[in-house]
Amino acid sequence: MSAPTRQSFPLTDVTAVSVAGSAITADACAPAPGVAPLSPVAAADAAGLLKAIADPLRLRMLSYLSQAGQAEACVCDLAELADVSQPTVSHHLKVLREAGILTSERRGTWVWYSLEPAHQPAVEALLGAISTPQSTPLITGENDDH
Amino acid sequence: MSAPTRQSFPLTDVTAVSVAGSAITADACAPAPGVAPLSPVAAADAAGLLKAIADPLRLRMLSYLSQAGQAEACVCDLAELADVSQPTVSHHLKVLREAGILTSERRGTWVWYSLEPAHQPAVEALLGAISTPQSTPLITGENDDH
DNA sequence: TGTCTATATTGACGGTCATCGATTCATATC
């Protein structure tokens, strides 16, 4: 938990790179001073957002709201995406709201949820990366059958 | 009972639709039989994968392995991405391995991890969707103050 | 006012997760 006082993330170019061709000869682990491209802070941020998204119902909610012509949805609509109680639906919406992914607006009796405009492109890109069925079968059902 | 501003996507068309200019007058939430674009099964699959990725250290590991010229990394390298114990590093690698995102190969004393080829494009797309700094500030540090 | 409906909040419970110390396994080298 200590602060990474060392010159960690900043994309400073790696000093020693590539080296010889026979790198795999199992000689050394090569401490590789070059550090990860994602800074600890950025990683924590991204992990927080992904955690908010990484739930079946929340994913379906986002997917629903990402549909063309589905700019908004009231809670009662989103509640039909899964067979859970009303407080549970409210809880999931709160998670997405507090993560900055959704915004809500009350109009009369109902509360309408929509994608936060700032995050909309990223959310859609993420959903696309997850479910692209043609080239990258991330979720095409081979998660557990081999 | 007309629907406010909705119009479900393809699939089953909504019987009673919109009309009414003053849609917002709080009339009905329109049960909208239209189903979510992401099936429950697909959502569960995707959620499982996202859960595996949604951790700061695991994100950095993947980011590290996604770097050009970083096809492989031994555990001792990946361990330097965070200040945690060796069993913890091993645990995180196991999570990614069992999610099908990483593969491991022992060569001599060390164990080398690399992205599962089948998932590599999706993982890279996902990392890209998360950290694209130009248009979609998903992780640019405005996580919660909207 | 009061009642009804839609949504949010609270509090609790069981399950899962991240982490560690201790141990075990695997491989290399002496």
Next chain:
DNA sequence: GATATGAATCGATGACCGTCAATATAGACA
């Protein structure tokens, strides 16, 4: 075989998550 090192597993612990029943809040309408 004995020893050292890299990595995985085991067992425990505290924190977090998803869920629900009960309750509270907000607005619409009589």
